[in-house]
Structure formats: structure tokens, C-alpha cells
Amino acid sequence: MKFSTLIFCCLLVWLTDAHAQHNDSAVILTPKQGPAPKINGPKVFGVRPLHPILFTIPASGERPMRFTAANLPKGVKLDAATGRISGAVAKAGTYVIKLTAKNKAGENKRDLKLVVGEEIALTPPMGWNHYNIYGTRITQEQVSAQAKAMASSGLINYGWSYLNIDDGWQGVRGGEFHAILPDTARFHNMQALCDEVHALGLKIGTYSTPWVESYGHRTGGSAMNKEGTFVRTKENIARNKKLLPYAIGTYSFLEGDIKQFAQWGFDYLKYDWNPIEMPETKAMYDGLRQSGRDVVLSLSNSTPFATIGDLSTVSNAWRTGGDIKDNWKSLKSRIFTQDKWAPYARPGHWNDPDMMIVGVVGWNAPEKWPSKLTPDEQYTHMTAWCLMAVPLLLGCDMTRLDDFTLSLLTNDEVLAVNQDPLGKQAVIVSRQGEDIGVMAKDMEDGSKAAGLFNLADGGARQVTLKWSDLGVSGKYIVRDLWRQTDLGTFDNEFSASVNQHGVVMIGIRKAK
Template identity: 70%
Template sequence: MKKLWIALVVLCGIAQITKAQDTLAKYILTPKEKPSPQINGAKIFGVRPGHPVVYTIAATGNRPMTFSAKGLPAGLKLDSKTGMLSGSVNKTGTYTIALSAKNALGTATRNFKLVVGEEISLTPPMGWNSWNIYATKLTQALVLANAKAMVSSGLINHGWSYMNIDDVWQGKRGGEFHAILPDSTTFPNMQALADEVHAMGLHIGIYSTPWIESYGHHVGGSADNPEGAFSPVKENVPRNKKLFPYKIGQYTFVDQDVKQFDKWGMDYLKYDWSPNELPETKKMFDALRAGSRDIIFSLSNSTPFASIGDLSKVSNTWRTGGDIRDSWKSLKPRVLAQDKWAPYAKPGHWNDPDMMVVGWVGWGKGPYPSHLTPDEQYTHMSAWCLMSVPLLLGNDLTKLDAFTLSLLTNDEVIAVNQDPLGKQATVIARNGELGIMAKDLSDGTKAAGLFNTGDAGTQNMVLSWKDLGISGKYIVRDLWRQKDIGVFDNEFKTDVPQHGVVMVSLRKAK
């Protein structure tokens, strides 16, 4: 009887999940992918002189597909079968490269700018982070499985690229650099993992902290002994109070750790402690810059606003608040409340309201479908794209349902996030729980999101040309449905569902 009851519970759970997936499928707004080639993703990429270029052309369409490029600078080459750019360029400058993707149905072309100089991360990083799905249960096998899913699902063809390992990968110090080495039981071969991820055309990232002990109770970047010996503290010690073990130790090992990250081939570093302060940030920035490759430098968490003027100059991204959860209570305060951070956002430097909580999440206790409703997930993706912040997925990529896949593969929505101008949308109109964010795009158009964050059901909202600083007739395009709605003069009115959004672009009518 007990076995029968367990079986019934499991079947009921499966039935509920299936029903939830069917419900989500009804909310799919993205048109189906076309079989002819289309080049997607960032139109600009920054690399430092002499550092390796790690970039894969994001292109949808039927395979096989061949890639070509005109105007490649000396030192750079393109794999015609994979679309992977590699090599390095020593001479600073901006190089305009004409990219092509060809299959049996046609050819797509697009200009691509390679900027060789001091600035990297010229568009917000797009990828995945392990914490919101696996938390402390992370393993090398899980990272690899998600990297393979990033490719097999086609997300890579829309610009998703970074596979970032969060806390709990750390073992003990050792090796040729006396750096943090991986836990041999969960990450038996970090070098092999990095090589496999790169071979797929993806980037890989790593995690550390300047504290003696990380949030996940693993070794940090400092110690109170010169050997860096570490024993986790299991007591309930207040975090963020500069108390042992959540403090900077007398001895730091930043240079040693960065040398190891560099040798593995890491492309991204999440540096996690609170409060984020300038001495530790600058020390890590200098160590990363002295390396042989570009590593995006991301600060976490709850960056002090009073210090952002200095911190933003020596980091690529920084968290503007605490950790997000898959609830409206957690998401809502981040949607229309980032304006004060906007002056510090620009190509190479991005505000970060935290990772994404769409799809199957779990924090090591799942996976389960996100508790956000479909409309709330559209709000999540729309706000993050309008604000030009990092798009780091926190879900199980091996469990991508049709709705989540459509949410993450709308190239017109993603293009707003990856726009080369790098402007953060700000609130241009507000009426209680109704708010409109808008920004300029590099092609001269404008993008706007009409957000209904209230609990009173569907609301009619008005996007006024006066608030946008424009006049005359404009073509309004629904970016989620990828279709023009019509020509409007002075304003655009639409119904917006509860906790939902209408995301549009406006271009001047001829």
C-alpha cells in the first residue's frame, strides 16, 4: 500500500508539472525560428591587445552552415564550420568585419566590430550561473551537462555563451601557484572542463571571495596564516560584519589564484563578499589585467551605492542588491527601481540586479518550475533587456520547456539588451504601480516597456511621445510578437496584464 501511495504521489506530481508546462506553452509569443540563416548576438566585442579572442558567431537556421568573414585583422582566424573566431590582435583599434553565414536556403551577412583596447564586455554578458539551480550541490558533471544543453538547445545560436561556476567548487590550496584547487570529489579535472566548454564555442567562469571563507563554507582568497590553510567554521557567525571567517585575512593570495584561473582559461570571475570595497576590488582588477587573457570581473553582492563611482571603474559588473528568488515579492522591487544606478552603466561596465529565475530552478532542492507566472517571466526578461544588465540564467538547461525556450530566444528582445550604445532604460512615466521604462538604441529607434506591477488586474496604459521627447508619426513594433502594430501619432495605448509588460520599439514613419 505504501509503495502504491508513493507511486500515486509521483504520478500526481508529474501530472501537475505537465499541466503547468501545457499552460506555459499557451503564452509563447516568439515566432518560430526560420530555417534560413540569421546572424544574432552582439554586434561588437572588446578584447585587450595580444589577448585571445574567444567568440562564436551566433546564427540560427538549418545546418549544415558555413561561415566566412571579410576584413579580419592580422592574427585572427575563423573556423568556417563552427563560426568560432580565434587568435589575437596586437594592434589597438576598431576593426569592422563583414560576417557571413550560409546554408542551402540562403546567406545572411552582418557587420561586426572588434574593438582592441582596454575595455572588454562591451555588451552585457549572456550565459548561465549554477547557483539558482544547484547551489551547494554543484558538480563538474552538472556544469558539463548544462554546457552541452546550451549548445543542443540552440541557445548558443542566440548569443548565450558564459557557463559560470558559482561557490563550492573550491578544495584546498596547492599546485604550481599555491592557488585554490578544485574539490577532487566534485570537480576532478577543472582544466578538462574548461577545455570542453571552450571546444563547444562557449565561455567559462569561476567564483571566489576575498574573505577567508566563502558563503558556501569553502576556502576564500585570504587567510590568517601564511600557508593559506583552511578549516570551515560551522558556527552561526554573522556575515557582512567583517568578523572571522567572513573577513579579509592577514595574508591574501589574489595573484596566485588569478594565475591559476588564467591557466585554466577562465573568462569570467564572480567575486563575492559584502560590503564590496575598493582596496580588494582594485587588487583583483590589477591581478586580472596582468594576466594573459580577458576575464570579466563581476562584483557580488549588494554593492554600496556610495562607492559605485570608484568601484565601477575597476569592475565590469556589480550587483545592485541582494539575492533574487523566484517570487513576485523578490522580482517587483528590481523592475522600476534601478534609475539611480543608470549613470554608471556604459559599454564595459554594467549594473546587475542579479541572475535570472525563469525555467526550472531549485537552489539544490529541485529542480522545479519557477514560481513566477508567465507574465512575470515576460516582465523579468523585458526589464533585464531594457536595462542592459547581465543575462545570466539560473535554471536547469537540460529541462528547457517550450515556453522558457521561446522566452530566451527572441532575438529582437535580446538585441535591446545587446545594443552597442549600451544605455540603461530609465523610468520616463509613473502612475502608482504602472510604470514605463525607455531608452535610445544605436540605430536611432527607441525601446520601451509598459509595466503593470500592481495587483488590480489588466490596466490600460499610455505611452506618450512627450515623455519620450519625440513628436510626429512613429511605427510601433511589438518586440515579443515581432510584428508592427501600426503607425501612431503622439501616443500609443495598450492593455497590460497584471504583473505583465508590453515591450515595443518605435521608429520614425516615413
Template identity: 70%
Template sequence: MNLLSFKKLCCMAVSWLLLLTANAQDTLSKYILTPAASPQPKINGPVVFGVRPGHPILFTIPATGTRPMSFSADNLPTGVMVNATTGQISGSITKPGEYTITLHAKNKLGATKRSFKIVVGEAIALTPPMGWNSWNIYASKVTQELVLANAKAMASSGLIDHGWNYMNIDDVWQGKRGGEFGGILPDSTTFPNMQALVNDIHQLGLKAGIYSTPWVESYGHHIGGSAINAEGTFVRTTENIPRNKKQLPYAIGQYIFWDKDVQQWAKWGFDYLKYDWNPIEVPETKAMYDLLRNSGRDVVFSLSNSTPFAGINELSKIANTWRTGGDIRDSWKSLKSRLLTQDKWAPYASPGHWNDPDMMIVGWVGWGKGPYPTHLTPDEQYAHMSAWCLQSVPLLLGCDLTKLDAFTLSLLTNDEVLAVNQDPLGKQATIVSKTDSCGVLAKDLADGSKAAGLFNVTDSIARKLTVKWSDLGIQGAYIVRDLWRQKDLGVYKDEFSADVPPHGVIMISIRKKQ
């Protein structure tokens, strides 16, 4: 084959790939259930926010509607301000307590307001974190450029207007120890200026997350928080040691540098830590909790992976989130194993402390070998999002945010569905009934209503599933609302039934008829 023929063949292949992608997006668009957002202003996201005394506040008012939009707030505590153009709330509050303010958003089509509570105390992450993590799309190929591109896409796509705000760097950012504190510095070939990256993320109104491990070596074969020498030099002492064994390099070394690492993260301005090792044990968790608490910043503390249930009573008191299992993949088998299996963890979930079945597997994923569209079907993606919202778990996207199609955006921007996840009561939905392998998850909401999901986990046929009022502890006439379509379905007494497609869900709210 000559060079000209080869170039023509490459062009044809690219054209065919683009056509397949366009066709796939057209096919997905017919599954969109979420109504388009109104051009008039609407404030979304959580209604409560936790911050520690004297620590910096970073919160962007999530609001949809035509831009430009102006923002303001009534009854702001001393030391707190709102940027009228961006809606970013900043400052700090020294006196513990609860401060109820009124948020305002206004554009050329109208104005809206919403009550918002700032709780100054020891609890942070009063609703589950919402954001992004680099692993499920880039894995070991993550770079500063890619993280920033996704942060810009988080803002420009409008995800930020629905409450998505964390941009978390996973493993393999690490270089070697040094700098002002002797903490881990970034690999300069992939993250040439970590301070600039964090600044850029914050300027977008987003928050930044980092990854580490108490081990000598991370899962991705980079330097961890301990070492076998006093200098903290990264030395791989043994090759091919099985993971999850208390042997080097997957073990904690004699010399500890966690304090130096936290000082460095605080200097950069990080807001989230994914702390990854196995088995997760209390001493290392408590040590890191104390260091983060005294860092001068509010840093969400996330434990990974496979938290031992035997230790959850103690661990849940000193961590904000904890993984309830191993790594997820974009397959029905992997997703199904997390849908109706989380009940035993529910008693340990509360505002500031959340169970975590792992990151989201929607959109374009790849683990450094892609990107490619998730292997989940549209129905499976609805089941995925519904279960994560009902169970009040962290919503961390693992996809390429620069490749968001209309379907994925609709999946991630349904404010009635997201409100179930962000409900301030912080209850995790549990199974209230089962029909064979299918089940109904339900939970109480802060306004006195209920939310439920009817999940058909069978492979080939639609199933008629029912949620009974007696299973929810209620009786009488209730209005049932389809949360994905944002549409009332009618008034029902005693129960509600629906035909649910295989691998699918019907997600509803149930509120008392006035």
C-alpha cells in the first residue's frame, strides 16, 4: 500500500468512527427523560453547607437560567461575601452555630430566592460530595492539562449549575519528596505546576482533590506517605509483591511523612483527599483525620478501598466517606452487585459521613485505554444514577467531561433526582420489599415525603413492581411523582405499581395529598 492510499484509508476510518459516534448519540437522545431547564433563574444543589470555625468557605451557588445572572444574599454572617457575578461565596466564620441566609439569583427573565443554611462546627460534607475523579477515564495517564480541561468542561457544560463541584486527581500524580515541607511534589513531566492547577480550579468556582496512601508505594507504583529510609526517598524494595498483603512495598514503612504531605496539600489549597490502602485500619485513619482537621482547611476525607465492615463503627466517625467494596467497572455485573446490596451499611450513613459504592460509570470512560462510551445501556445508567441518589452516596463522575453528549448531560442535571441525593436529612435508602431478585429502595426525605426506586434486575423481561404504603409506614392518599420526567402521575391509595424494563428503574417521590 502506498502512502496516499494509507492516508485515504485513515481518513475513511476516522469518518466512519465519527459517524458511529454521531449515530450512537442520536440513538441515546431518544432515551432522554429530564425536561430542559427553564431560562428563568433557579437555584439548585444543597440547602445546607458545613464549615469549620475560621476555615475558608468555598461554595458556588448552583443556578440554572440564561446568563448573565447576578447573585446576592441576605443575612450574611460577618466575614462572608458573595461575588455578584459568579455566585461564589467566600470568607470565613469564627463563631460556631447555624446561620440561615437567603440566596438570590436574577437574570433578564426573572428572579428567584432560596433559603440556605451554613453550619459552623465540626461536621463538613453535610451532603454527599458531587464531582469528578480522574481514574475511570485516564488511570495512569492523567496529566495537569487533562484535569484542567475537565474542570473547564465542568463549568462550561453547566454541571456546576446543578451542584457538581469537586475535581479530584487520582493516583500517579506523585513525583518525589522535597519543597518547603518535605512533602510529595508532583511529577513535573505530567503536573508541571500543581499550585497553578489548584488556583485555576478554584477560580472556576470548583474544588480540588488529591490522592495518597499511607503505604510506601501506591497502587499505581508511585511514592506513598511512608518510606523505608529517613530521607523519604522512594525505593521499591521488592518486586511483584501481591497487593493487600502486609509486605513491602504495599505496606506502611518505618518512617512516616503524612504530616509533611498534609502541609503541602494545604499550601496548594486542596479540598478533598482520597486515601487508598488495604486493609483500612483505625490508627492510620485517625492519624490522617487529625492532620487534616488541623490543616487550616476543610478537606473531605475519603477512604478507599473495601472498608472492612468489622471496623465501620469506628471508621465512620472519623471519615467523611468510605468505600464499601472494590473497584467498579462499566458492566451490568459490576453495577448490579451494588444496587440492592448496601443495606447493612445504612446505619452508619449520616450528614458528614457517607457510604461509597465507588465512582460513576456513565459517559465516556476508558481507564487510560479509551475513551469509549460506557458499556452500560440507557436503562442501566438510569438504574445507576437512581440507586446512587437514593442511597445518599458520593456522586463522583469517572468520565471525560469534554465529551458529554445530550443524554449524559440529561442524566446528570435532573435537579429533582439530585435533590434526593442532596437531601439534608441524609438518610440512605434501604430495601422495603423484594419480588424475586427485584426490589424497591425507599427513604425518608427532610420535607416529610418519601423517595423510592423500583428496580428490575432481571435480564430479559419487564416486571410489574409495587411499593406498598404499609412498607413505608404511611397510609391514605398520596401524590406519586415521576422524578426523572418531573411529572405527577396521580393520587394513589395503599400502593403504587409500575412496569419496569429489565435492568431498569422507576424513581418516584411520594408526598401527602393536601
């Protein structure tokens, strides 16, 4: 055989093998949505007394669509054309609103429980954060384009709602509140951007730190001088390159910053420093509580586990580790390692293993790329995040969503596991090898949701879920949640072949 022929044959074998590994796993499992309306997203929504409500009913199906809402509390109204609920409620309590979505193909009804009290973020936030696509190089035009894409792609119809600006927006201090103002080279009108996002029926978030200087070398929430000016010195630059702890300044400007955030209309704050400690967390939490707006407070990064019991009482979400990357090693390290955090997860307070790494990503690189995760690994990623009831924050370019990525993000039965009102985090109920096992959780309706995971190398493996691992017995109906189809009735256990680095996600309900 000639050498060139040998090389060709080897290449053909390699390509055939690569295709075999990815062909089946690249299949879109999520069934296509029909034309009839389907109300998706959270079944419960928290708001504080007299704070403005911004809730867009997530409903898939053909437009135009008309919405109605019975039992709206005093002070609340519905836009029948857009499905946006707004207003404010003075009296604390729980209000069950009966929603209807109707179009020419039919109608769908569902209850929404509006809980007026101290807790917000009663289900994990779903949205987008710019960092995994733009790094610290973010502009107003880019955020605007992503907001429009979240709406036009239909993600908004499945509960995706937050557009969060990360590090890189900050300029100098000034204005009415002597607060951090945007870098005008990147953001020419922050108020207009917030208004634009809200007009789409979406919410918007921002970023800050109690340090003098952010990780992205921007103005922080404190300073070493009473004027609050931030000047990068050679000493600061050298320290930053060594990745030593940044300093919290002598003078804090938290009060003015919060007033400015509230005036702009932000709905989410990523608060970033290390080590994360109680005094700074509580000061920000209390300040946001008194701002007149409901602002989700998310702590980043590497929240110390030793103090999470206290920190979880004054934050809505907290990172359980460092920054994620779009590779299997980074993803795998976050899947069978989160159980110790589970006791602290509850409605309004969520563990956060970091953002999503599906779709087109790129951080600070000028040329972006599709996630390096295989399709199976992306199913594993989405399944694990939904089972663990953690925030779903996309880190991709939503203007470049392909059909496969969109199918990952619009499976209403999979997303319902994440948004379940019970707010339970799935834990490992069975290990069948170091990298093979089952995670499961209780659902509000009495059913169970589970993932049969094969995180190992070496091809497909058989994974078994025994009912005894769930504390139940008898006959149960097993449903494939990705394919949205019942697999049959099983007695005492269910077993499936699971692809390498893949998962089979199921729902389990008692047979009648």
C-alpha cells in the first residue's frame, strides 16, 4: 500500500469514528412545539410589598396571542397583547392568578402563585450573562442585540428573562449620587439600555465589587480616598498580575451606587470579590432591600462553604466554585461534587456552579467559537443544571443560536424540573462506579426527576436506578423528559444504556 493511500485510509477511519461518536448524540431530542399556546416558566413568583412587578407570561405557540388573568390583586394589571404583568401590591400574602393564553390554534390555562413578602427569586433565575462571550469587552450595542435576540428567538417564551452585564462597564464616579457611571466609550446611555430591555418584557442586571478595583481593572465600590477616584498605579498593576487579593478601600460608596442602580432600573446584581464575607454581603443585601426595587443578589465567586449557612440568608445565589470553561474537565468537576451544598438551596436562595457553556462562546477572544462540549456533554450540562435547581445563565451569543442549541434551551419539561416550586436540589442517590451514577430530586407534584449519568470515558454504559434508592417501591411510569414520551411502567427499577459523557433524564410518577 502506498504511503499516501495509507494516510487516506487512516484519515477515513478517524473521520468515520468521529462521526459515529457524534452522530447519534447530535440528534435533536426536544419535540417541536405546535401552534397551540403553552404557558411555560415558573409557577410561582415572589415580589416585595409595593415594589414594581415585571413578569412576562412565558407562552410558546403562534402569535398573535391574547392573554387574560383572573384574580389579579389590587394594583396589578395585565397587558393582554404582550402578556406582561405589572404594578405593585401593598398587602403581603399569596395570590393565585389564573392565566389564560389563547390564539387561533387553541388556548392554555395555568395558575401563577404571586407571593408578596420578603422572598424573591422563588425559582432559579434564567437569563444571560455577557462574560463567557465578551469577557470584559462589552458594549451597549452588544447587550441590546442580545436582548433583542432573547425575545426574537423565542427564549422569552420559555422563561429566559435576565440580561446581565458583567465586569467591564464601569467608568468614573459622578452624577447625582456620586456613583459609578458607565464607561462612555462602551455605554453611551445606561438609562436608555435599561428602558429598552424592560420594554421587551425582559429584566436587566449589572456587576460590582466592594473592592477598590474589579477583576477587570475597573472602578469598584470603595476607594482609598474620599473622592472615590480610581487611579491605576504601578503597584496595583503588579499586584493584580500576581492575582493577590484586591483591597476593600477605606471609603465605601455603596449607598450611592445602589441609588444609581435603582434609578436606572436594574433587577440583578452580580457581586464579585474574594474572600466573600458577611459584612459586605449583608450591607449590599440590606441596601438593595431598601432600594425600592427587587434586585437579585448573586455572589461570585468561590463562596466559602464554611460560612454558607449565614451567607445564604442574605443572598439569592452564590457561586460554589471558580469560573467555568467550555471543556469536559471543567464541566465534569461540577456534576458529582455539589451534594454538600444541597442543604442550603431553597426557594429564594440558590447554589450556583456557574454559567452555561453551550452555543457560541469566546470570552475576550476576537473570534468566537461553538462550545467545545460534544452534544452528549451539552445534554449532560443542561440536565445536571436543571436537576440541581441552579441559576440558568447563558454565556453564549444569542444572535447565533443554531437549531440544536435552541432545542437544548426550549424543552419545557426539562426546564420545569429547574423551575419546580419545591426548589429541591438533586443529589446523588446511587453510584455505580466513580463516574457513573444517578442524581434525583423530589418534585412539588409528588413525582421524582432523575438523571442517569455516564461521566466516564470508554463508551456507553448501562446505568440503573432502583426504586429503593428513591425510598419508594411498586410500579412507576417512567418518562423520557428530553423526548417528552413515556417509556412504560416499571417495577422496582429502570435501566438504560447511557452514552459516554451522556445522560438519560427521566421523570417517575406512581402508576395508577
